[in-house]
Amino acid sequence: MLKVSREEILDGKFERVLNFFRSRSLWMLYYCTGCGAVELPPTMTSRFDMERFGIGPMATPRQADILLVTGYVSVKTLKRIVRSYEQMPEPKWVVGFGSCPVNGGIYWKSYATINQLDRYIPVDLSLNGCMPRPQAVIDGFVNLMEMIKKGEAVGYKKYRLNYEWYKRNQAEVLERTEPVLRPGIASVAKAQETKKKISIVEGVK
Amino acid sequence: MLLSVVKVLGHAFFVMAVGLLFMGIGRRFSARFHRRYGPPVWQSYIDVIKCFSRKSISHHWIMDMGSVMGLAGLVAAAMFLPVGRYLPFQSTGPIIVILYLMPIGYLGMAMGVSASGNPLASIGIGRALTLMLGYEVPFATIVLCMIAAFNSTSLVALGQAQQAGFLSWNIITMPFGFVAGIIALQAMLAEKPFDTMIAPSEIASGPMVELSGKFLGLAFLQHSVGIFIETGLIVTLFLGGGPGIGLFILKQFLVYMLSLAINAIFARYRVEQATKFLWFTAGGLAFIQLVINMYLRSGTI
Numbered sequence: 001m002l003k004v005s006r007e008e009i010l011d012g013k014f015e016r017v018l019n020f021f022r023s024r025s026l027w028m029l030y031y032c033t034g035c036g037a038v039e040l041p042p043t044m045t046s047r048f049d050m051e052r053f054g055i056g057p058m059a060t061p062r063q064a065d066i067l068l069v070t071g072y073v074s075v076k077t078l079k080r081i082v083r084s085y086e087q088m089p090e091p092k093w094v095v096g097f098g099s100c101p102v103n104g105g106i107y108w109k110s111y112a113t114i115n116q117l118d119r120y121i122p123v124d125l126s127l128n129g130c131m132p133r134p135q136a137v138i139d140g141f142v143n144l145m146e147m148i149k150k151g152e153a154v155g156y157k158k159y160r161l162n163y164e165w166y167k168r169n170q171a172e173v174l175e176r177t178e179p180v181l182r183p184g185i186a187s188v189a190k191a192q193e194t195k196k197k198i199s200i201v202e203g204v205k
Numbered sequence: 206m207l208l209s210v211v212k213v214l215g216h217a218f219f220v221m222a223v224g225l226l227f228m229g230i231g232r233r234f235s236a237r238f239h240r241r242y243g244p245p246v247w248q249s250y251i252d253v254i255k256c257f258s259r260k261s262i263s264h265h266w267i268m269d270m271g272s273v274m275g276l277a278g279l280v281a282a283a284m285f286l287p288v289g290r291y292l293p294f295q296s297t298g299p300i301i302v303i304l305y306l307m308p309i310g311y312l313g314m315a316m317g318v319s320a321s322g323n324p325l326a327s328i329g330i331g332r333a334l335t336l337m338l339g340y341e342v343p344f345a346t347i348v349l350c351m352i353a354a355f356n357s358t359s360l361v362a363l364g365q366a367q368q369a370g371f372l373s374w375n376i377i378t379m380p381f382g383f384v385a386g387i388i389a390l391q392a393m394l395a396e397k398p399f400d401t402m403i404a405p406s407e408i409a410s411g412p413m414v415e416l417s418g419k420f421l422g423l424a425f426l427q428h429s430v431g432i433f434i435e436t437g438l439i440v441t442l443f444l445g446g447g448p449g450i451g452l453f454i455l456k457q458f459l460v461y462m463l464s465l466a467i468n469a470i471f472a473r474y475r476v477e478q479a480t481k482f483l484w485f486t487a488g489g490l491a492f493i494q495l496v497i498n499m500y501l502r503s504g505t506i
Contacts, residue, residue, distance in 0.1 A: 018258040025248065025255040049241040051232075054248055059410040062262065062417040065255075089260040089417045 023148040025054045029064035033077050036070025043134040061087040072100035072107045085121050092156050096126040119169045122155035216293040220283045224429025225249040231465050238469040261418025264321040271317020272423045278309025279430040286437045289450040298360030321415035329411020332476045333402040339483035340392035343385045346491035353498040364446030374445040382494035383443045388487040393435045397468035401476045436460045
């Protein structure tokens with residue numbers, strides 16, 4: 001389904017030099033969808049001090065390198081996440097934060113959330129846990145830095161190569177028109193009742 | 206001819222490099238205020254190289270022109286600032302020319318950024334230009350003080366007049382003017398009491414809101430050149446300039462650290478509060494200094 005061949009994503013020599021600088025200066029845009037907004041401030045401020053690695057928060061998608069999606073992703077949120085992701089200039093990376101972007105977490109049966117974020121935008125790194133502690137966050141970011149330095153974090157190239165596939169998956173969720181909840185017995189009965197009423201009214205006419 | 210071109214280019218790169226180094230050390234210094242360790246001192250160089258290595262989105266050709274014009278205006282101003290006694294080409298260091306060239310930085314930024322059409326950027330630029338209106342008043346009054354005291358607008362002559370020793374520095378002879386100058390410097394650098402134009406949590410970093418990749422890199426370089434010129438002006442006007450390049454840069458560094466220390470402990474003014482403070486408090490202090498200087502010079506007011 002996904003086409004990623006080695007030749008298509010391999011970097012040139014010059015890119016490898018630039019990848020060192022990219023890995024040492026990561027600016028992130030954090031999309032706090034509900035959870036995770038509590039774990040980030042201690043990671044950034046004096047207790048754990050993320051800025052030691054050159055990682056800092058940025059205000060807008062245009063300036064950011066990493067999109068940090070924290071917590072569950074509801075369908076409405078997904079629309080905004082895709083929009084923010086497409087506004088970011090390349091190279092860009094996505095970090096899924098917590099269990100919910102991986103497999104839905106405790107919301108996996110919910111009608112309003114999506115289960116796998118990776119089906120809609122390419123996730124480079126997932127931080128497991130509900131929620132991950134700041135130590136885990138920093139450990140994950142150090143891993144991401146290693147991946148970028150080696151040229152292994154290629155999510156944005158995957159997105160470009162498989163654009164139709166991602167767009168189709170997004171459209172499945174975002175352009176859904178039929179009701180999400182299956183009509184139960186009560187609603188079916190109600191519908192029949194209204195139909196009957198309409199027919200009666202038409203009969204009177 | 207070729208030599209002077211090399212000299213000018215070399216000076217421009219030197220100014221940017223020093224400004225970026227100051228920014229890097231400054232980030233570490235502010236981090237110590239928060240009881241953090243902060244990034245390595247060369248972090249700003251890495252940031253700039255990374256910014257230039259990214260793809261960037263231009264909204265209009267005016268955006269390209271404006272970003273370049275902002276940097277060019279400030280670099281041109283840096284050419285007239287004597288570093289110690291060194292100047293890239295023969296001039297007297299005319300302070301009026303520097304005062305004319307410095308706003309080009311902001312105006313270029315305003316042009317480039319408002320071409321992007323983002324409303325937050327327009328708000329940020331409006332605030333930046335209002336703030337410029339604010340700090341020009343005390344700063345121009347300080348320049349008038351200098352003219353009243355030394356009868357000269359040349360920065361080289363002003364530096365030489367203070368070479369007799371520590372007691373001949375203008376910080377001793379014009380204390381009110383120095384305080385006004387530090388307040389104006391804080392506004393020029395857009396540090397904390399006067400950072401209404403940036404305000405990341407309020408208007409999403411203001412003028413920088415649509416800048417991506419190379420444009421952000423240019424904005425970084427512009428800020429680094431701005432740091433060099435503005436601290437350099439304070440050093441030349443009040444702290445005796447410097448006989449050597451090393452001493453001059455050391456003094457600049459101390460002034461910048463003072464500015465960051467003020468930045469670390471203050472909260473943010475609203476833009477009209479900031480302008481009022483700059484006009485009345487800082488402007489008033491500078492005006493008192495001007496009156497004193499006129500009196501000392503002529504015996505009567």
